[in-house]
Amino acid sequence: MTLKHPSTGGLLILAVIIAILPSILPNNFYMDVAIRIGLNAIVCIGLNLLIGYAGQISLGHAGFVGLGAYGSAILTGEFGWPAIPAMLVTALFVALLAFVLARPVLRLKGHFLAMATLGMGIIISIVLNTEARWTGGPDGMAVQPMMFFEYMVFGEAVWYWIVGAALLIAVWLSLNLIDSPVGRALRAVHGSEVAAEVCGVNTTQYKVKVFVISAVFASVSGSMLAHYGAFVSPEDASFFRSIELVTMVVLGGMASTYGAVVGATILTILPQALARFEDLEHMVFGLILMLTMIFMPKGLVPTLSAKFRRSPVKVEAESEAQGGGAT
Amino acid sequence: MIRKWVKKGLAASVAATVALGISYGNAVAADPIKIGTFLSVTGPASFLGDPELKTLQIYVDELNAGGGVLGRKLELVHYDVQHDAKKAQTAVKRLIEDDKVDVIIGGSTSGQTMAVIPLMEAAEMPFISLAGAVAIVEPVKKWTFKTPHTDKMACAKIFEDMNKQGIKSIAMISGTGGFGKSMRGQCTALAPAYNIKIVADETYGPKDTDMTPQLTKIKNTDGVQAVLNPGFGQGPAIVTKNFGQLGFKVPMYQSHGVASKKYIDLAGSASEGVRLPAAALLVANKLPDNDPQKAVLVSYMSTYESKTKDAVSTFGGHAYDGLQMVVAAMQRAGGTDKAKVRDEIEKTSGYIGTGGIVHMSATDHLGLDLSAFKMLEIRNGDWSLIK
């Protein structure tokens, strides 16, 4: 396993792609898809830190997205808060919740961890479905548009740049984290938890940190989703959404930040591409999940970049270009 | 080799130009009218979306076979949105921005409809929703209409019947899906107006397989004179079955959410004597011949059942009504100008559909009253009309 240095190269390519994309996309529908890719990618980057680097699965991350979305919706709608403080306070609340849950949850291993995170996500989604007084119940509810002082943030053209910027920040944060002592400790945890502990790494502490960080990424993405769509519904927090998010991460490539972006891109576009064959959507989705895991257990980006690495000339930049290129 | 390719390419482009020329020649006269739709064709609400889509396909084909509308063919553009409000938003953006449809009929559930209304209003797109909640048309939104009766009307119709039977205190057991939850709210709000007291209020989840505990609780509540079950899908069928097993002595009322033959099949003999409000479609053949709706209903029913081999449900009927009203509005408007079509939909008056006789206005984007609802009772495994 080679250590990655946070090179600005990949980030730059990603920024360029984000910058030129709007001039290529023919209309707002494509902009909408691009925005949703960005929002999913932000969650996936966080989730990838947890799954790919810390080796801890979460089948309940959509729960945090849902909390983020509803937190923003309720604080702005019911209490008239401005959007930005609402988003921050919601993220803080989610961070706190994740922190409290993290210790008992992350003590568990393998499928016990899967069960615990899954249960957590389902409980969140049941609460969102039930507390109709606050959440609008199963039909969801409308959300106030985001106000930035006097200016109303509305429409695909504006949101595209906000989500684009947020995505770049998320990638940058993630790359930095991976290269920090925390990141190195995490990789040690993934490799062998016992060995890491023997070397003096406080594994629990690092795992808790990453769990909280990934929950915050999800929460912020959820808040933006709520304001962008001007609507929240409990499907945002459903079990199936959690599975979708995990699929994005593993398809793109575990332990690869750009992989998470690629995975989010492919699986956000896929349903649109399959729109004419709606009955087949689930089959194809399930098949992708199985085939990726069987034949490329490391996911697209790491598998492909390993192939490129075999040729002597192209090394690191290639994998980054791969990551950015498909965005 | 290269020469061969060039030749082929030339031939192809010539052919293409000719083909384009021909199609362009026709296009001036027959650029198709695009009707967009987004429905829950798969997922838990597929029993709504499936008949809705089939109905739209059947009648778009039929209209095209008869020469189309205003001399132009109709083209149906459809996206499945499952049970997901977010998918509905993306689908609507696609219909408006990418497919550039002329009008949108769709939204199987209230949640999806509510999520896309702001998009429709912003894009100034005539939109007919096929979902139940009263919030869709109250307050009135300029571009949004709907065809199904509201849950509020269902409550009113049921309470009317209860009043006739002298029922004063009831128990409610509702699904926690959008439909059940919304109707439960409407019924709770409306009950005092009909002097009806709700003495027990239970719920069950959309995937629950046993409602005996909730019903046991109801059975042990004093003074329950009837049980009302707002909900749709398989839930009400299980409620009905458990209700039968527990040996209740009071009548059961269901909502229009179970108005399909499937419910009777699933609930079996336990459904005997169950009462529900529903559109007249289910009893089309039993209506008196002088009923103004009869011809429309029988025709839709026989067309749908012969083309799909499925039993007719009122859900497909909502889509039929939506399509017919849109087509009529376009004909009156003499084109597909969105503002004109919207105005004409709003002027719909006296349209005889499967849901009832529709009189829309600037303050009423549904145009149905309680008379459009019939009170039905299940007898011998079939719907029968209560006078």
Place this chain on the structure above:
Amino acid sequence: MFSEFLQYLLSGITIGSTYGLVGLGFFIIYNASHVINFAQGEFVMIGGMGTVFMMQAGLPMPVAIIMAILLTIVIGMLLEKLAIEPSRKNASVVTLIIITIGASIFLRGLAQVVWDKDFHTMPAFSGEETIHILGAVIVPQNLWVLGGGGVIVLAIMYFFGRTALGKAMLATAYNPLAAQLVGINIRTTLLWSFGLSGLLGAIAGILVAPITFTSYDIGIMLGLKGFCAVILGGFSHGWAAIVGGIIVGVAESLGAGYISSEYKDAIAFIIILLVLFFMPDGLFGRRGTDRV
């Protein structure tokens, strides 16, 4: 008051035995291969839907039931052969979980295309005449579910305790290498464990279909609840999965009756979280021992 309590209890036990049977399927596969098979719920669905559609095709009920069970066994074995075996050697737990989740989504999608999206019912095995017990009522099908569950548990205990294949499965789980050395064919053993698990799922699906109906997506919730059952009971004993299931079922039923029907589904998961946090080996697990 007592009859009310008894009714909750009886309902809970019936629905809980279903969870238990599904949980037992998880148990068998886990004990043979250390894989948690998230497609277990889909086995239940294929059993029920298979029977319904073969009856629609004109087969008499007993034949349709046998055919549906065979179909599920074959699908279980195919799943092992095509998806688990190629990736088992060096796959992590995360990878295996995702593969079986993929399989469950795929099977659900397939059922929706091959069969349909509707709910279906099946005639009860011995009529619908209700049976009254001290003021509570049950239907004969409840007894079929309970009896079926009991017979299966006994059969499974016999299978693991007395038959060569059963012992081979346990040995494989305990130490694959050693098992191989004493001449056990691991591949065949794993294949049979998925087949057996399919058999259990199908039987559960067929037994409950007259009570709960069946449809292409009924496996999601049943699978999750079955998973709860086996986690609750622990992976040490087969009967513990059934007991775990009954506990979940009764807790749900009592919760719906006495606390809030809206939070009924959450109750199972709250119990699970508490059990995981405070006694991660399950109620009947033996801490520190290898799972046999």
